[in-house]
Amino acid sequence: MIDSDDFVQALQTIGIDFFTGVPDTILAGIIVALEERRLYTPSVREDEAVALAAGAYLGGKIPAVLMQNSGLGNALNVLMSLHLIYRIPTILVISWRGFEGKDAPEHVVMGQTMTTLLETVKIPYRAVTSQTVGEDLNWTARTFMEQRIPVALLLKKGVVKTLQP
Amino acid sequence: MRPEEGVMQSRAQAMSALFAVMTDQPVIVCNGFPSREAFKLHDRPANFYMIGSMGVAAAIGLGVALAKPDRHVVVFDGDGNVLMGMGTLATVGALKPRNFIHVVFDNEVYGSTGNQLTYSRWVRLDQVAKAAGYVNVERVREREDLVYEFKEMLMKDGPSFLLIKINEQIEEADRVSLTPEAIARRFKHALA
Numbered sequence: 001m002i003d004s005d006d007f008v009q010a011l012q013t014i015g016i017d018f019f020t021g022v023p024d025t026i027l028a029g030i031i032v033a034l035e036e037r038r039l040y041t042p043s044v045r046e047d048e049a050v051a052l053a054a055g056a057y058l059g060g061k062i063p064a065v066l067m068q069n070s071g072l073g074n075a076l077n078v079l080m081s082l083h084l085i086y087r088i089p090t091i092l093v094i095s096w097r098g099f100e101g102k103d104a105p106e107h108v109v110m111g112q113t114m115t116t117l118l119e120t121v122k123i124p125y126r127a128v129t130s131q132t133v134g135e136d137l138n139w140t141a142r143t144f145m146e147q148r149i150p151v152a153l154l155l156k157k158g159v160v161k162t163l164q165p
Numbered sequence: 166m167r168p169e170e171g172v173m174q175s176r177a178q179a180m181s182a183l184f185a186v187m188t189d190q191p192v193i194v195c196n197g198f199p200s201r202e203a204f205k206l207h208d209r210p211a212n213f214y215m216i217g218s219m220g221v222a223a224a225i226g227l228g229v230a231l232a233k234p235d236r237h238v239v240v241f242d243g244d245g246n247v248l249m250g251m252g253t254l255a256t257v258g259a260l261k262p263r264n265f266i267h268v269v270f271d272n273e274v275y276g277s278t279g280n281q282l283t284y285s286r287w288v289r290l291d292q293v294a295k296a297a298g299y300v301n302v303e304r305v306r307e308r309e310d311l312v313y314e315f316k317e318m319l320m321k322d323g324p325s326f327l328l329i330k331i332n333e334q335i336e337e338a339d340r341v342s343l344t345p346e347a348i349a350r351r352f353k354h355a356l357a
Binding site: 045052086087 | 193213215216217218220221224225226227228229230231232233250252253255256260345346348349352353356357
């Protein structure tokens, strides 16, 4: 399991210096680590979060947005009619609730269709594993710098350490 | 006739009055006719025209303001946009960026799609902003008032909220002819 502070450090190492988002249990440890480093600006909705990130990018920052995959539904229109057409790079750290259908009912449909949705709107993604995390982040940095579009890192339960329930 | 009718200006008139007192402050303009009018009347590199993503003009502006804390950042918003992204008023009110000026041109309609009524006729958006924690909140309708209040806000610590009651008149203006990529590149460069 990846330590949440190590994961934040790795994101900072690839240049990310602006973090916003909406919480999820899978992301809770990362948010604590970000808050300890005084790097996190909470948003109230995921569409607001990605727009905040877009503004930060225009102001010279390299932004990341944390969200549960249900929030991807909220954010999709902004990603499609802002980031993808203005070519605004943003790293999306998305928790993969409903992976293989093993979650509460509200997560099942998004859990099954998230990757298809991302492919449909042409947002490149990778599911992070503790074995490949370094490579995953290098790929992220390369892809979003070259293409200047949103890139998604998907986090399944148990990959990055989170808070004890 | 509503009490506020009769003395109101068009958005284009109000917008021109605001541009006339600005220097190089970045301006984020919401989608629909506000962007088209700003592009036609006062295009400048520090204008960001949000052509889609309705509801998030203030969030984009907030992101710019947080990234550039030493510059006043101005958002030209509309009542329909504010109602769609009303949660952002809470984010601004909680974070209290001192350099954030939120101008709302309030015509009480979705003017870019056929003047369907918005709820701002019944819901006072300036009071919502006040309750959310904006520091300076003003509601104006006449030219000299909006110029006076806006000048004050450019000098004060915010966040500030300037609600301008306008009439429904739309300036004849084509779509923004810059590509979205060019809008972003130019704006980012103007801020660097």
